[in-house]
Amino acid sequence: ENSIKYAQLFLNRMIFIYFAESTGKMPRRIFQKDILKILGTVMIFGESTHLIYDIIMRVFDKLDKGSDDSVKIFGFNGELFNERFPALISFKDLRDESYFKNIFNKSTIKVRPELDNESKKIFKVHKGKINPIIKNLLILGSFDFRTEINVNILGHIFEQSISDIEILKGDKKQGKRKKEGIYYTPEFVTGFICKNTIIPFLSKKGVNSISHLIQEYNEDIEELEEKVNKIKILDPACGSGAFLLKAIEILVEIKKEIIDFKNFRRRFKITVSESVKKSPRSRKTEEVIYESFQKFNEIEEIRDIIQNNIYGVDLNEESVEITKLSIFFKICKKNEKLLTLKDMIKCGDSLIENLDITPKAFDWKKNFSEIFENRKFDVIIGNPPWGAEFNNRKKQHLKKIYNRVSFRTVNSFKMFIERSLSLLSPNGSFGFIVPNGIIEMPDYSDVRRLILDFSSNIKIIDMGDDIFEDVNYPSSIITFSMASLKPDSIQLKDLKLYNREQLSTYELERENFKTIRIEDLDDKLRFKVNELDFLEDFTCLIEDKYYVIFGVKVYQT
Structure with missing residues (x-):
């Protein structure tokens, strides 16, 4: 070790x-x-x-x-x-x-x-x-x-190092990726999840683009600035840091747009004062306004975000260190000391708080006391382990703790969802990539019920089985907001026919979701979708994608 x-x-x-x-x-x-x-x-x-x-x-x-x-x-x-x-x-x-x-x-x-x-x-x-x-x-x-x-190369380094480590430890039969459910998430997935959780949380109207967010706050941009400065974002299974790095990018972009808007507003005031007032007094006012222009310092903004807005936990010590390394790349500045990240990025078992069960037990309130003194996390994002394996003692403990999602099958991703709901603030936003069985498999009806009981603005994208390299497992993206009132519908999009290359260039934000009313769910909380309507809405004709020609006909031979 x-x-x-x-x-x-x-x-x-x-x-x-x-x-x-x-x-x-x-x-x-x-x-x-x-x-x-x-x-x-x-x-x-x-x-x-x-x-x-x-x-x-x-x-x-x-x-x-x-x-x-x-x-x-x-x-x-x-x-x-x-x-x-x-x-x-x-x-x-x-x-x-x-x-x-x-x-x-x-x-x-x-x-x-x-x-x-x-x-x-x-x-x-x-x-x-x-x-x-x-x-x-x-x-x-x-x-x-x-x-x-870049972060993608680091992700692949992370994957390969995990494989090498398990061989070094003599654990050839049971790979760490399989035992702990570790898979590196593609950038287009992290981008969609981060945009569709962070921006809607900051918005009063649920918008999911930065330009619309700035427009929404054009009368009180300082209010948005304050919300951005206070936002708390968590990845409870941070892996190599792909989600946290993407979250940093989005927050930096929002901060830059805020400063640009404030400077534009000041520039507009100057233009007005020049056209309306011509006295020496007005020129003095203009000079003061000019001096108040803000300069955008990207490295300093990133350092501020890392110190105040970003948090990550992972069971795997190797992945925690790679997350930190990725962040060091972001904040590295000539003649300036690196930040200490141990208070933001931590190693531990996100699902278990009892040290009698595992030495890596993670007490959330103790480890992130400053968060829980004021509120909880505002945004939770990530790619939790799927189907991680547990010994019998740990499994029995988890079934007691996560009783809402364990009465049918014990699956780590379901427990991560229940844990996340307990860590989210009342109006918080959530986004995970999970197995697509969450859409309609009977074994996952418990986690569907849990989500429907505590959330609104639910969006699900069925991504098919070609998301992760070397892993053929159907997956879905799910995002929602915490809410006291139950939703009357959810939004669904089906992209199963797209391969990884097509998905990487597809605009996931495109508003062609299918609206499913909650009353259209059967007793197992599966979707009762009219198949013809579904096919019509979410598929295309073969001739639209391929050039069709006739081969040899039987009657011509």
């Missing part, structure tokens, strides 16, 4: 360094030059030396505290660099590639990146004896991390 922990911490730090170098936040090739210099001195290497590792550890220490050496290094501090590696951990300078034969054989990389010419010459002198870890670090350092890494 410790080996895996420090291997991941090492890689997270290295990826951050490469990113910071590529984006001008710190000097370029901060340790690569030292590595090549030492590699060029053949005589100082031995079978047991770890000089390159020692160089990297010194760089880590400088990035924590800062350094005024010949190359000045700013101390970023924060959680990423302040933990020291145990003395027993290192990697050797020389290591034959055959030592890593198993890893190379299992690698899925088809085209292996090459070293630059300078590095190749030095490696050639050592006749293939240099540790492949060093070679890979130098190759990574040659990438442009401004354009070649």
Whole structure:
């Protein structure tokens, strides 16, 4: 467990360094030059030396505290660099590639990146004896991390690392993704869910576009600004942070539009004063107005959002660390320390609060006391685990806690919905991607009843079975708002015929939902939809999508 922990911490730090170098936040090739210099001195290497590792550890220490050496290094501090590696951990300078034969054989990389010419010459002198870890670090350092890494790539790194970790732990038969129900969510899904929860919560009329939101508050934009500053958003199964990062993007965009609107309003006042008033007194007023224009600082706004608006919990320690790394990318700024994220992004079991049941039990009121002192969370979003497996003791405990959704089948996604309802503020917004059995499977009638009892503005999109890579499982997006009055209808959209590529460019916000009245549900809370009407509304003719030609006819042979 410790080996895996420090291997991941090492890689997270290295990826951050490469990113910071590529984006001008710190000097370029901060340790690569030292590595090549030492590699060029053949005589100082031995079978047991770890000089390159020692160089990297010194760089880590400088990035924590800062350094005024010949190359000045700013101390970023924060959680990423302040933990020291145990003395027993290192990697050797020389290591034959055959030592890593198993890893190379299992690698899925088809085209292996090459070293630059300078590095190749030095490696050639050592006749293939240099540790492949060093070679890979130098190759990574040659990438442009401004354009070649984003949250989607990090998500795939996360997926692959989970698979690698389960193999390292000797858990080959039962993958962690299967046991804990972990699947990385595509960006078009996170975008739709975040827009259709965050914006409607801020709106008085339930709009779901930023432009309409600004128009709605044009008489009192400060009220919207205050609501944005106070909003509390949670992902109770945050994975690699895809939903939280998308939520940050949307809040940043809203804040920018608010500032633009306020500046436009001030500019309009100036124009009016220039056309109506010509006295020296009016010119003085104009100068004051000009000085009050706000400048939009994206990094500072992101830092403010992370400190005040965004919260995440995950059972998986590895995914929590990748979420933090993704956020560090967002807030990394030259000569400015990193934030401490331990109060916002936490590791724990979102479903269980009893330490007698699991050591990862998570007490919500204790861990997020400042939230529950005032209210609850305003928006809950995410992709909860589906069908996560529990031992019998844990299963019996969960059935008692989540009795509203466990009388038919125990499924983790249903319990996450019940837990989320208990964490949402009275007018809060909710958005998950879940199995599409929630639409009409008898086993999920309990969670449908729960949703209908406590919510309104329910929207469901049947996404079919081609959302997640390497996973053939039908899924649906569901969004709703908490409400004391039961809804009289829900909105349904069927996109089962679309594949992943088509869905990634489809405008999910398009208003072609089917309205289903609650009275049109049968006794198992399944939808009694007229199939012909349904087909007419949500499908298209084959000839509209494909060019149809005749093949060989039987009677012509």
